[in-house]
Amino acid sequence: MSDDETGSQQIPNVMHPSILKVIEQRKAIKERLSNIKHKIGVYSAKGGVGKTTVSVNLAYTLKAMGFRVGLLDADVDCPNLTMFLGITGSFSDEYPLKPIDKSGVRILSTAMFIDDEKKPIIWRGPMIGKMIREFFENTEWGDLDYLIIDLSPGTSDAPLSIIQLLDLDGFLLVTTPQHIAAINTIRSGMMARRLGVATLGVVETMSDGMPKGAKEVADTMKCELLGTIKYDKKFSEMSDGGIVPVEDDPEIREEFIRIVKKITA
Numbered sequence: 681m682s683d684d685e686t687g688s689q690q691i692p693n694v695m696h697p698s699i700l701k702v703i704e705q706r707k708a709i710k711e712r713l714s715n716i717k718h719k720i721g722v723y724s725a726k727g728g729v730g731k732t733t734v735s736v737n738l739a740y741t742l743k744a745m746g747f748r749v750g751l752l753d754a755d756v757d758c759p760n761l762t763m764f765l766g767i768t769g770s771f772s773d774e775y776p777l778k779p780i781d782k783s784g785v786r787i788l789s790t791a792m793f794i795d796d797e798k799k800p801i802i803w804r805g806p807m808i809g810k811m812i813r814e815f816f817e818n819t820e821w822g823d824l825d826y827l828i829i830d831l832s833p834g835t836s837d838a839p840l841s842i843i844q845l846l847d848l849d850g851f852l853l854v855t856t857p858q859h860i861a862a863i864n865t866i867r868s869g870m871m872a873r874r875l876g877v878a879t880l881g882v883v884e885t886m887s888d889g890m891p892k893g894a895k896e897v898a899d900t901m902k903c904e905l906l907g908t909i910k911y912d913k914k915f916s917e918m919s920d921g922g923i924v925p926v927e928d929d930p931e932i933r934e935e936f937i938r939i940v941k942k943i944t945a
């Protein structure tokens with residue numbers, strides 16, 4: 681493959697069977713997911729910056745605004761989403777896969793197929809890619825307005841599979857105020873852009889209210905600074921207790937409503 685001036689990839693005239701296979705898979709997934717109107721990835725190459733926190737609160741804010749919402753944990757080998765939502769004892773052997781309805785949002789995570797949350801999932805890249813395909817090829821999502829995808833850190837297997845397989849509306853980037861977090865988040869944005877996926881904007885978490893990391897990302901990526909979520913120990917207390925902050929705290933809800941309004945506009 682070669683890159684054009686915009687960084688998007690062009691398909692060569694003569695195609696190797698493996699490229700044809702990827703194109704076919706992508707087409708089949710596109711048809712399979714045609715009843716999902718919007719697909720948004722929540723992403724940063726940096727770990728621990730608040731991707732899962734933002735994904736959960738974004739999904740439940742969209743639900744409160746009347747949208748039909750799905751929430752996918754694409755952090756296949758280190759899934760956290762079910763813990764943030766207090767989903768326990770949900771081990772399932774159903775196939776095709778069925779998301780769990782948790783207070784009106786459809787949830788899917790590898791954690792739902794593992795009988796002990798402390799068990800490590802030790803998989804190489806191809807297995808992670810296969811699991812991610814299952815989430816789209818063999819999952820009954822139903823009709824959705826938004827599918828929010830909580831990504832793993834890094835710029836390799838899981839994010840790459842999502843970008844290659846899905847027609848994403850774009851990525852919402854997440855950073856903390858620190859320069860190192862901003863640099864790693866810029867890397868994710870650059871990767872997405874290079875592969876032809878839009879950046880919807882950037883959110884700063886654990887902020888003091890004066891955006892630093894997100895400003896650096898927004899200036900470099902020429903994307904919108906969607907908002908700041910202040911550092912508040914309520915976040916970790918609530919997520920540890922399986923409580924969704926926007927469902928419990930009016931101030932946090934307001935912050936997320938402002939962000940969601942910008943994205944949906």
Ligand SMILES: Nc1ncnc2c1ncn2[C@@H]1O[C@H](COP(=O)(O)OP(=O)(O)OP(=O)(O)O)[C@@H](O)[C@H]1O
Pocket residue numbers: 726727728729730731732733734755760831832833885886887909910911912913914915916917919920
């Ligand atoms: N605004 C905030 N104020 C205080 N704590 C926060 C805030 N946002 C997130 N946290 C806490 O920071 C920790 C990391 O957040 P989270 O798990 O969402 O990050 P992540 O980017 O998804 O991590 P990973 O890369 O491991 O998937 C969690 O304990 C979470 O509760």
Ligand SMILES: [Mg+2]
Pocket residue numbers: 731732733755760830831
């Ligand atoms: Mg996470």
